[in-house]
Amino acid sequence: MNPGEFELIERFFRAPDSQPTGVAGVVLGIGDDAALLEVPPGTELVAAVDTLVEGRHFVAGSDSRSIGHRALAVNLSDFAAMGATPAWATLALTLPESDADWLAGFAAGLLGLAREFGVALVGGDTTRGPLTVSVQLLGHVPRGTALRRSGALAGDLIAVTGTLGDAGAGLALVQGNPGLAKGAAGTAPAAELIRRFEYPTPRVAFGLAARGVASAAMDLSDGLVGDLPKLARASGLAAQVEIERLPLSHALQTLVPAARARDWALAAGDDYELLVAVPQRRHPELAAAAAHLGLPLTQIGRLQPGDGVRFTLNGEQFSPTRQGYDHFR
Amino acid sequence: MNPGEFELIERFFRAPDSQPTGVAGVVLGIGDDAALLEVPPGTELVAAVDTLVEGRHFVAGSDSRSIGHRALAVNLSDFAAMGATPAWATLALTLPESDADWLAGFAAGLLGLAREFGVALVGGDTTRGPLTVSVQLLGHVPRGTALRRSGALAGDLIAVTGTLGDAGAGLALVQGNPGLAKGAAGTAPAAELIRRFEYPTPRVAFGLAARGVASAAMDLSDGLVGDLPKLARASGLAAQVEIERLPLSHALQTLVPAARARDWALAAGDDYELLVAVPQRRHPELAAAAAHLGLPLTQIGRLQPGDGVRFTLNGEQFSPTRQGYDHFR
Numbered sequence: 001m002n003p004g005e006f007e008l009i010e011r012f013f014r015a016p017d018s019q020p021t022g023v024a025g026v027v028l029g030i031g032d033d034a035a036l037l038e039v040p041p042g043t044e045l046v047a048a049v050d051t052l053v054e055g056r057h058f059v060a061g062s063d064s065r066s067i068g069h070r071a072l073a074v075n076l077s078d079f080a081a082m083g084a085t086p087a088w089a090t091l092a093l094t095l096p097e098s099d100a101d102w103l104a105g106f107a108a109g110l111l112g113l114a115r116e117f118g119v120a121l122v123g124g125d126t127t128r129g130p131l132t133v134s135v136q137l138l139g140h141v142p143r144g145t146a147l148r149r150s151g152a153l154a155g156d157l158i159a160v161t162g163t164l165g166d167a168g169a170g171l172a173l174v175q176g177n178p179g180l181a182k183g184a185a186g187t188a189p190a191a192e193l194i195r196r197f198e199y200p201t202p203r204v205a206f207g208l209a210a211r212g213v214a215s216a217a218m219d220l221s222d223g224l225v226g227d228l229p230k231l232a233r234a235s236g237l238a239a240q241v242e243i244e245r246l247p248l249s250h251a252l253q254t255l256v257p258a259a260r261a262r263d264w265a266l267a268a269g270d271d272y273e274l275l276v277a278v279p280q281r282r283h284p285e286l287a288a289a290a291a292h293l294g295l296p297l298t299q300i301g302r303l304q305p306g307d308g309v310r311f312t313l314n315g316e317q318f319s320p321t322r323q324g325y326d327h328f329r
Numbered sequence: 330m331n332p333g334e335f336e337l338i339e340r341f342f343r344a345p346d347s348q349p350t351g352v353a354g355v356v357l358g359i360g361d362d363a364a365l366l367e368v369p370p371g372t373e374l375v376a377a378v379d380t381l382v383e384g385r386h387f388v389a390g391s392d393s394r395s396i397g398h399r400a401l402a403v404n405l406s407d408f409a410a411m412g413a414t415p416a417w418a419t420l421a422l423t424l425p426e427s428d429a430d431w432l433a434g435f436a437a438g439l440l441g442l443a444r445e446f447g448v449a450l451v452g453g454d455t456t457r458g459p460l461t462v463s464v465q466l467l468g469h470v471p472r473g474t475a476l477r478r479s480g481a482l483a484g485d486l487i488a489v490t491g492t493l494g495d496a497g498a499g500l501a502l503v504q505g506n507p508g509l510a511k512g513a514a515g516t517a518p519a520a521e522l523i524r525r526f527e528y529p530t531p532r533v534a535f536g537l538a539a540r541g542v543a544s545a546a547m548d549l550s551d552g553l554v555g556d557l558p559k560l561a562r563a564s565g566l567a568a569q570v571e572i573e574r575l576p577l578s579h580a581l582q583t584l585v586p587a588a589r590a591r592d593w594a595l596a597a598g599d600d601y602e603l604l605v606a607v608p609q610r611r612h613p614e615l616a617a618a619a620a621h622l623g624l625p626l627t628q629i630g631r632l633q634p635g636d637g638v639r640f641t642l643n644g645e646q647f648s649p650t651r652q653g654y655d656h657f658r
Contacts, residue, residue, distance in 0.1 A: 027373055032478050033410040033547055034377035039368045044356055048363035049419040049465060053458035081362040090378040092463035129382035130459035134421035149361050218362055
């Protein structure tokens with residue numbers, strides 16, 4: 001017999017060691033009609049929500065630990081993009097059945113990342129149905145200092161953290177449809193690319209460091225081709241990107257033909273790196289912050305008066321072949 | 330061709346008239362990586378989340394306006410139970426396809442209720458998949474004043490707002506499996522019961538009035554049989570309920586045999602009335618507040634030292650035949 005909903009929630013999400021210690025501001029957590037939280041004075045409340053659906057955001061039968069990790073990571077990435085401090089999360093979990101092993105892995109993935117980032121799980125709703133995971137993340141940012149998409153100015157440099165395209169290649173590997181060099185599966189670079197898809201690292205520390213230095217930011221969840229136009233439009237500017245500058249990992253370059261690597265770096269999404277605009281004179285400061293965190297920061301283009309996004313490859317105009325990820329197209 | 334995700338969100342949730350006017354504290358709403366909100370000084374942040382899944386919380390093919398209404402109403406009911414003021418919501422909407430008519434109805438139901446309760450929709454995530462709706466509601470309560478499940482004291486009266494069992498009968502009517510008197514379908518009382526299921530009225534104003542008067546509260550989402558034990562356990566007390574006192578609507582009594590009406594009032598759930606504990610000497614004050622709102626408030630039992638919940642019918646011990654709704658049993 002499967003345990004009931006309340007028992008399951010108790011077991012996995014209310015265990016004494018399931019929560020990070022020292023998360024400030026939890027007045028009342030899981031177990032009442034709503035959570036009560038204390039937002040620090042002088043800050044604005046920050047709220048984000050993201051949903052993962054089986055068969056769309058992860059392959060059916062995926063390791064539940066990865067699903068739990070990613071469900072929180074995608075929200076932490078939104079916080080990184082705002083330069084905000086994450087603090088509390090609620091979980092809306094819809095599950096086809098109450099499988100204790102699945103839940104144990106899921107809770108380990110979600111709560112492990114929560115502990116790492118000092119986030120307390122303060123509420124949730126567990127329902128039966130097709131596997132769908134929605135995490136709402138709450139936190140705070142000193143009043144008036146949040147990074148927005150709309151803050152960029154003409155002449156600002158466009159930069160990205162980390163490397164792009166790895167998660168796209170990782171997903172292809174997970175799907176058994178690699179489009180990769182022969183014999184790629186099972187190699188160390190392949191494992192690295194899969195890890196980049198299954199366990200993305202949200203760039204929260206860099207987002208905090210970029211506050212007050214970068215002029216605009218967003219996270220790359222839908223790929224550069226899908227996301228950069230949003231930042232440019234929000235700032236009322238045109239963007240130009242030199243594709244040969246896109247940062248590609250050694251693993252990606254080892255296993256993937258150059259044209260495919262470029263495609264994935266431009267449009268595959270799921271990398272959860274940050275896209276930032278920064279005034280040229282502040283760029284050294286931002287680069288130093290990234291270096292301090294051991295995180296690559298690469299200038300890939302520039303914002304200019306006008307609208308639209310233009311890509312060039314070695315000086316020639318370039319039309320990306322894949323569009324950014326839109327869940328309804 | 331279906332419109333894309335961003336266009337849909339724009340059309341239905343960012344229209345100028347879609348939001349209530351005068352909702353305080355929205356620094357940055359839909360359209361960036363996260364929302365920025367200003368929580369009033371001297372308050373605690375309140376956060377609730379609830380999910381509706383097709384085939385479990387509503388019948389496949391239900392009117393999308395009702396689904397939108399209920400998705401927010403169930404969260405507003407949680408706020409009512411805390412005595413909290415709702416202010417902002419985010420929406421995680423998973424949809425099998427982007428159907429403009431469906432979305433128009435859904436948005437009308439959700440945003441109509443949001444306007445009525447002064448709630449601004451400040452963010453969301455739209456994904457493709459089996460129909461699942463998660464709403465996260467945020468708001469505030471003066472520090473230290475929230476109603477909790479755990480505050481009841483021995484000797485407190487147990488009372489409920491409104492009438493019980495109507496939504497259970499309404500759902501049975503919707504499902505075409507009435508268990509009702511012959512010829513019930515299509516009558517005015519039947520329409521009233523269906524309306525109670527499809528368009529529940531969250532008791533937010535009563536919750537605010539009960540703050541500082543009631544000793545404990547929770548909302549009746551899973552039915553009295555499922556919910557009262559949680560309040561009793563949280564307060565470390567036993568509860569005794571006299572079933573003959575349960576408030577039944579005229580519509581329910583007209584259409585439903587007495588034993589069935591009692592079953593639904595005890596265990597059907599979805600009524601979203603409030604269950605409150607109140608010290609006997611404060612009861613007149615609470616009753617006056619309810620009367621002022623035109624809302625019935627009925628004493629149905631009492632809390633005592635001990636544990637467990639005991640039901641009696643006309644002085645005889647009574648064992649409810651249906652258990653409270655548990656999504657995993």
